[in-house]
Amino acid sequence: MAAAEHQERNNDLREHMVGILFSRSKLTHLQKQVCSHIVQAIRKETVRAREEWESSLSCETLGTPGTPEEGQHSAPDTYCFEMLSMVLALSGSAVGRAHLAQQDHLLRHLLSLLHTGSARVQRQVVALFRRMLADVPPQSLALILGVEVLPAHDYASLHTASQDQDTAFDPQKQGILDVFLAVIAKALTVQLKTKGSDGGKITVAQGKGGVTSVTLATAMPTPAANSPRWWLRGHTTQKQADLIINLIRDMSMGKLSDTWAKVSKAAIAENIINLTRLHESDRSCAATCLATPTLWLALASLCVLHPDHVDALSSQHWQATTSSGDPHNPEPRPTCENHDDGETLAMILCEECSSNLCGECDRILHLHRRTRHHHRTVFRQEQEAIKVDLHEGCGRTKLFWLLALADSTTLKAMLELRGESQRTRGSIAATTCRFCGAPAQPSLLSPAPVCQDSDCQEYSREACVRTHDCGHLCGGLKGENTCLPCLHGCSNNPSLKQDADDMCMICFSEALSAAPAIQLECGHVFHAHCCRNVLTRRWPGPRITFTFSLCPICKVAMSHDVLGELLSPILALYEDVRRKALMRLEYEGLHRAEAISTPGARYHNNPAAFAMDRYAYYVCFKCNKAYYGGEARCDAEAGLGDEYDPRELVCGACSDVSRAQMCPKHGTDFLEYKCRYCCSVAVFFCFGTTHFCNACHDDFQRVTNIPKAELPRCPAGPRAQQLEGEECPLHVQHPPTGEEFALGCGVCRNAHTF
Ligand SMILES: [Zn+2]
Ligand SMILES: [Zn+2]
Ligand SMILES: [Zn+2]
Ligand SMILES: [Zn+2]
Ligand SMILES: [Zn+2]
Ligand SMILES: [Zn+2]
Ligand SMILES: [Zn+2]
Numbered sequence: 035m036a037a038a039e040h041q042e043r044n045n046d047l048r049e050h051m052v053g054i055l056f057s058r059s060k061l062t063h064l065q066k067q068v069c070s071h072i073v074q075a076i077r078k079e080t081v082r083a084r085e086e087w088e089s090s091l092s093c094e095t096l097g098t099p100g101t102p103e104e105g106q107h108s109a110p111d112t113y114c115f116e117m118l119s120m121v122l123a124l125s126g127s128a129v130g131r132a133h134l135a136q137q138d139h140l141l142r143h144l145l146s147l148l149h150t151g152s153a154r155v156q157r158q159v160v161a162l163f164r165r166m167l168a169d170v171p172p173q174s175l176a177l178i179l180g181v182e183v184l185p186a187h188d189y190a191s192l193h194t195a196s197q198d199q200d201t202a203f204d205p206q207k208q209g210i211l212d213v214f215l216a217v218i219a220k221a222l223t224v225q226l227k228t229k230g231s232d233g234g235k236i237t238v239a240q241g242k243g244g245v246t247s248v249t250l251a252t253a254m255p256t257p258a259a260n261s262p263r264w265w266l267r268g269h270t271t272q273k274q275a276d277l278i279i280n281l282i283r284d285m286s287m288g289k290l291s292d293t294w295a296k297v298s299k300a301a302i303a304e305n306i307i308n309l310t311r312l313h314e315s316d317r318s319c320a321a322t323c324l325a326t327p328t329l330w331l332a333l334a335s336l337c338v339l340h341p342d343h344v345d346a347l348s349s350q351h352w353q354a355t356t357s358s359g360d361p362h363n364p365e366p367r368p369t370c371e372n373h374d375d376g377e378t379l380a381m382i383l384c385e386e387c388s389s390n391l392c393g394e395c396d397r398i399l400h401l402h403r404r405t406r407h408h409h410r411t412v413f414r415q416e417q418e419a420i421k422v423d424l425h426e427g428c429g430r431t432k433l434f435w436l437l438a439l440a441d442s443t444t445l446k447a448m449l450e451l452r453g454e455s456q457r458t459r460g461s462i463a464a465t466t467c468r469f470c471g472a473p474a475q476p477s478l479l480s481p482a483p484v485c486q487d488s489d490c491q492e493y494s495r496e497a498c499v500r501t502h503d504c505g506h507l508c509g510g511l512k513g514e515n516t517c518l519p520c521l522h523g524c525s526n527n528p529s530l531k532q533d534a535d536d537m538c539m540i541c542f543s544e545a546l547s548a549a550p551a552i553q554l555e556c557g558h559v560f561h562a563h564c565c566r567n568v569l570t571r572r573w574p575g576p577r578i579t580f581t582f583s584l585c586p587i588c589k590v591a592m593s594h595d596v597l598g599e600l601l602s603p604i605l606a607l608y609e610d611v612r613r614k615a616l617m618r619l620e621y622e623g624l625h626r627a628e629a630i631s632t633p634g635a636r637y638h639n640n641p642a643a644f645a646m647d648r649y650a651y652y653v654c655f656k657c658n659k660a661y662y663g664g665e666a667r668c669d670a671e672a673g674l675g676d677e678y679d680p681r682e683l684v685c686g687a688c689s690d691v692s693r694a695q696m697c698p699k700h701g702t703d704f705l706e707y708k709c710r711y712c713c714s715v716a717v718f719f720c721f722g723t724t725h726f727c728n729a730c731h732d733d734f735q736r737v738t739n740i741p742k743a744e745l746p747r748c749p750a751g752p753r754a755q756q757l758e759g760e761e762c763p764l765h766v767q768h769p770p771t772g773e774e775f776a777l778g779c780g781v782c783r784n785a786h787t788f
């Protein structure tokens with residue numbers, strides 16, 4: 035903490051000094067020379083970082099990140115970091131910036147460090163790009179990167195260009211933002227739901243519940259170290275990806291320059307449109323598709339989608355009427371000859387039936403053994419049709435063969451291949467499973483066919499049996515009071531902001547229509563079983579926290595009729611913790627703390643949130659009540675989800691080994707114990723004899739083996755550390771460390787200290 039602050043002050047000073055040195059309108063010869071020396075130094079550091087990165091990639095054991103983590107940058111990156119700090123300081127002045135922007139070599143090094151540098155070096159590089167890019171024309175960056183053509187500013191023409199070009203699409207061709215988007219792509223996780231026979235082609239090990247997580251590093255063949263896109267290797271952290279997401283968003287919003295805004299938006303569009311140009315063999319299954327850089331860069335682009343893209347990118351002929359006036363769509367679009375309503379658009383031509391069919395009719399007519407092998411072609415308009423949506427921070431694109439979504443907050447993505455048998459979920463007429471789209475036989479028991487998969491069977495048992503006026507099946511739960519609004523875009527319910535194709539933001543592995551869903555009071559829709567799972571699993575780790583009970587999208591408390599049974603004990607616990615925390619806050623005299631009383635402060639007028647963030651509570655395994663276990667450590671996150679034994683979480687009243695006296699006012703409600711090995715409030719009670727605080731419990735094998743004579747005296751810090759000074763952190767007199775001690779009633783004890 036202090037070191038970082040020191041570093042920052044150091045940087046400010048440096049920036050100030052360089053600012054004075056370079057404050058003229060022109061650089062002197064000497065100054066230019068200093069600059070070129072710095073660039074030289076950075077070049078050497080870049081070469082070294084690349085070498086280290088390469089060797090870390092080649093000897094990478096499973097699970098270790100490709101770039102050094104925070105804190106591991108002790109010696110090796112110091113020089114590089116110092117040099118970049120100089121450049122950063124230089125970039126603070128307009129003359130400095132202008133000069134730096136012309137240093138092609140420097141830009142080249144920075145682009146390399148973007149992928150190979152340590153975490154703090156990467157942060158500096160991003161900060162530098164933020165300052166410098168406005169002075170670097172996109173053409174210059176293109177030249178440095180070896181990008182032949184900049185994407186057209188007008189996406190519509192981008193789209194037609196893909197139609198006119200009959201030359202094969204080269205998935206290896208580089209785009210102007212690829213080197214940045216790759217940082218995002220390498221942090222993404224794609225969750226694939228592999229059901230029964232469905233996912234046979236995925237070779238990656240399958241996780242729990244038939245969900246497979248794949249990353250670029252596991253799914254894509256590794257590019258050669260000397261290929262132009264060598265940086266499409268390894269993986270990045272969420273933090274690094276977030277930096278780039280913010281940078282690209284600011285670029286497209288015009289915060290750097292208007293030129294870059296246009297180029298960035300076009301580059302994002304280009305990467306998404308490239309999906310329509312993928313070769314047929316690449317789209318045959320999820321595995322082949324995930325093996326292309328095109329898919330990963332498109333997913334990364336979905337994370338930085340700009341609202342402008344939604345209209346501009348969705349092709350004019352997506353479900354367009356037979357408007358022949360459209361310049362991009364000269365031929366009128368044929369309609370389905372089986373529907374014969376002059377309205378339903380055809381998307382497939384069967385040469386053997388010699389008829390134009392819509393997706394659904396095509397599937398039904400070609401289900402039979404005799405017709406199954408008919409040679410059919412998908413209309414070109416359909417092949418190139420693309421729809422782009424931005425729902426609740428989640429970018430989505432829909433093509434005739436693919437539905438891809440990526441969420442920029444969690445960096446999770448979902449992929450659904452529609453294959454040749456067009457899936458039409460939620461449709462009553464189909465002979466495909468209403469949930470997963472696999473072939474299924476109609477049944478008398480349910481209004482729509484359901485396949486034999488055990489999950490789908492389970493979903494079908496609890497699914498609503500009603501059909502909406504629009505003809506779509508209700509996607510809700512059996513017996514619901516009000517039906518879930520139609521998820522197929524037929525409802526004009528203003529609270530509905532998602533649709534059937536949006537992924538469930540709890541499981542991130544299936545579309546909302548793939549299982550019965552519920553709309554929470556906040557308006558957001560999730561799978562019913564996912565909501566139940568979240569509420570049953572509760573908080574991670576021993577300390578009680580309530581974020582799990584909030585809507586993952588808007589953070590409003592989850593609420594729905596069918597969740598009532600699960601929610602009521604959670605609400606009761608919440609009230610209990612809230613009450614106890616507020617009481618403690620008042621007794622400690624903190625209810626008038628600045629963080630609560632100052633307008634604009636984080637907890638202004640919200641003492642409950644302040645108290646609940648400050649104090650840690652645990653559920654007693656014996657009496658099931660919430661008990662106090664000390665102040666929440668700011669690094670509490672680090673221990674989240676750690677293995678622990680819930681049976682060792684016992685409140686003071688239920689572990690009263692030294693028979694403490696009852697408090698005349700509060701009984702044993704707030705009875706607290708001291709950690710046997712330090713002067714902290716105990717959380718754990720182990721072996722039926724010993725109280726531990728969090729830290730001493732983590733380190734119990736060491737602390738319990740310290741001979742009694744060598745234990746620290748009061749004041750003793752966590753992990754049995756000897757503290758300086760005289761005053762006990764708990765402000766009590768107690769027997770020597772190593773003995774059990776009841777602190778008494780927590781509320782009254784603290785009240786006395788004031
Ligand atoms: Zn199914
Ligand atoms: Zn319903
Ligand atoms: Zn509908
Ligand atoms: Zn779900
Ligand atoms: Zn919500
Ligand atoms: Zn208890
Ligand atoms: Zn302790």
Ligand SMILES: [Zn+2]
Binds near residue numbers: 766
């Ligand atoms: Zn003490």
